[in-house]
Amino acid sequence: MTTNQSHGSETSSDWSGSDRYKAGIIRSLELIPLWLPFKTNFKIAAGAPRQGINVMILKIHTESGLVGIGETHAWMRQGSRETFKSIESIIVDHYSPRLIGRSIFDHQAIIADLKEAVWNTNYPMAAVADAMLDLQGKILGVPAYQILGGRAKTAVAAGITLGIMPDNTALLSEVEQRVAEGYSSFTVKVGNDPERDAKAVEFLAKAMGDRIIIRADGNSGMDMAGAMRFMNRVQHLGLDAVEQLLPPWDLAGMAELASRYNVPIMADECVSSDTDLIKVITMRAASVFQTKIAKNGGAWSCKKLWEIGSAAGMRIFPGNHPGASVATASAVHLATSWPGDLLEGPLAVGVNEILAEDIVTEPILRKGKYMYAPEKPGLGVTLDEEKIKRFRVDKK
Numbered sequence: 481m482t483t484n485q486s487h488g489s490e491t492s493s494d495w496s497g498s499d500r501y502k503a504g505i506i507r508s509l510e511l512i513p514l515w516l517p518f519k520t521n522f523k524i525a526a527g528a529p530r531q532g533i534n535v536m537i538l539k540i541h542t543e544s545g546l547v548g549i550g551e552t553h554a555w556m557r558q559g560s561r562e563t564f565k566s567i568e569s570i571i572v573d574h575y576s577p578r579l580i581g582r583s584i585f586d587h588q589a590i591i592a593d594l595k596e597a598v599w600n601t602n603y604p605m606a607a608v609a610d611a612m613l614d615l616q617g618k619i620l621g622v623p624a625y626q627i628l629g630g631r632a633k634t635a636v637a638a639g640i641t642l643g644i645m646p647d648n649t650a651l652l653s654e655v656e657q658r659v660a661e662g663y664s665s666f667t668v669k670v671g672n673d674p675e676r677d678a679k680a681v682e683f684l685a686k687a688m689g690d691r692i693i694i695r696a697d698g699n700s701g702m703d704m705a706g707a708m709r710f711m712n713r714v715q716h717l718g719l720d721a722v723e724q725l726l727p728p729w730d731l732a733g734m735a736e737l738a739s740r741y742n743v744p745i746m747a748d749e750c751v752s753s754d755t756d757l758i759k760v761i762t763m764r765a766a767s768v769f770q771t772k773i774a775k776n777g778g779a780w781s782c783k784k785l786w787e788i789g790s791a792a793g794m795r796i797f798p799g800n801h802p803g804a805s806v807a808t809a810s811a812v813h814l815a816t817s818w819p820g821d822l823l824e825g826p827l828a829v830g831v832n833e834i835l836a837e838d839i840v841t842e843p844i845l846r847k848g849k850y851m852y853a854p855e856k857p858g859l860g861v862t863l864d865e866e867k868i869k870r871f872r873v874d875k876k
């Protein structure tokens with residue numbers, strides 16, 4: 481590792497001798513595990529309805545006293561096997577020795593070292609990468625979207641994710657309420673029962689199909705026979721995309737669905753890394769793909785996937801796990817810096833009222849379906865320390 485070493489001829493005018501570079505030298509890491517309650521239970525294909533989510537906040541403390549924050553999730557389903565303890569172990573035991581004493585401005589070299597330390601650990605990586613991005617912005621005095629390439633959009637349109645609901649009337653009333661708020665793009669969670677799932681999508685398409693964009697997300701819950709039963713029923717409903725009906729390993733099955741049905745297939749759980757995405761592209765297993773800040777390792781890493789996917793002619797769905805406004809801010813900054821088209825994804829899921837309470841002092845600005853990247857330096861969000869204290873599960 482030579483990237484962080486002085487070359488002897490360095491003078492104070494060199495960037496690595498500058499005050500700003502030194503202001504980014506990492507002194508310590510602080511992990512804050514939180515359990516954040518949902519307003520109502522959230523049901524997807526796998527497992528029992530969830531009452532809340534496990535959010536891990538990372539604070540990077542620097543020698544200058546500035547603090548960067550990043551968010552990741554112990555999601556534990558559908559391609560994520562991370563727990564609070566595994567995230568903590570990777571960050572404390574394996575990342576920390578490769579972070580302390582280095583400047584967050586050596587971003588790419590640091591990320592490469594972390595990847596070398598532990599293979600394919602996107603969930604812990606997301607918190608570190610985004611906390612470094614936050615600090616870069618704070619030290620340079622610019623919003624994160626500026627670091628990510630500059631402003632390309634004034635605002636970013638977000639969509640709504642609808643959990644599996646006991647009856648279709650409840651589903652419709654939720655959609656009507658969201659349409660009244662200004663949203664126009666909806667993902668219906670499916671994956672447990674192809675007949676029930678198809679009925680829910682048919683019901684919504686009949687009631688609202690001429691006014692809204694509808695997608696269905698199976699969260700890997702179907703087998704091939706179930707997926708075909710579902711697709712046979714919904715293929716004429718004008719769906720914008722059908723997302724990850726099959727398990728993440730079954731790319732051949734996805735490719736078969738993509739060729740059999742005239743409905744765009746979206747990849748989500750099967751895309752963690754860049755090589756995963758390349759496999760989806762080469763197998764033509766999907767024509768749309770979703771990124772999530774935690775699933776894919778932070779804003780920069782998502783951006784890399786967006787570059788690869790868009791070059792292959794894929795549409796991009798900017799998502800996120802249900803989470804708090806730190807990860808949401810990361811996704812909104814990234815989307816703001818992206819000059820190409822984006823679908824109306826649930827990048828705002830943390831703030832579009834699925835959480836009973838958020839953990840930042842000021843919510844990210846939203847007008848109708850449009851989200852606005854914070855203009856303050858870095859990610860531009862400030863933790864509400866009273867709420868952090870209230871929701872942290874280790875009660876420090």
Ligand SMILES: [Mg+2]
Pocket residue numbers: 697699723724748749770
């Ligand atoms: Mg999904």
